[in-house]
Amino acid sequence: MDTLKEQIIKQLTEFYSGDPWVTENFEDKVATLNTEKALRRVPAFNHNIAEIVAHMAAWRNFVAKKLQGDITFNITDNTEGDWPNADSWEKTLNNFRQSQAVLIRSLNDFSDNKWKNPVPTRSYDFIYLVKGIVQHDYYHYGQIGCLIAAQQNTNPIYIKASNL
Secondary structure: OOOHHHHHHHHHHHHHHOOOOOOOOHHHHOOOOOHHHHHOOOOOOOOOHHHHHHHHHHHHHHHHHHHOOOOOOOOOOOOOOOOOOOOOHHHHHHHHHHHHHHHHHHHHHOOHHHOOOEOOOOOOEHHHHHHHHHHHHHHHHHHHHHHHHHHOOOOHHHOOHHHO
């Protein structure tokens, strides 16, 4: 049976560039978008794709720093740290790609006897933290999928009830 570390690394790798059960991987679906699509604003959505990807990278970096033992680094909800500037799609995408490498390396280096230790500045342990980042990735990935569909006007919410 895989260890927790192996399970999380496998899930993060499948999400990023593998064959996830839910849909295409991040590299195939999101990293192939052009700047115009990544930065486009869609009515009724609070953030564009680039902003969501920047947000995802910020929290992945938070997890990596905590795994590395950084007790002072913190992110507060609804701040610039939580939602960093995403004016450049290329920079945002590169930051996300770097977050993948750093997160995997940090997981590999994390000591297995620390999983149940509390995360500094938080009220939960490292098990909750690493499981949470996988959930966080997929939650926002779903939002990105909705934004892509809305941009293509193929989202089912645009179908008139009379056509059902």
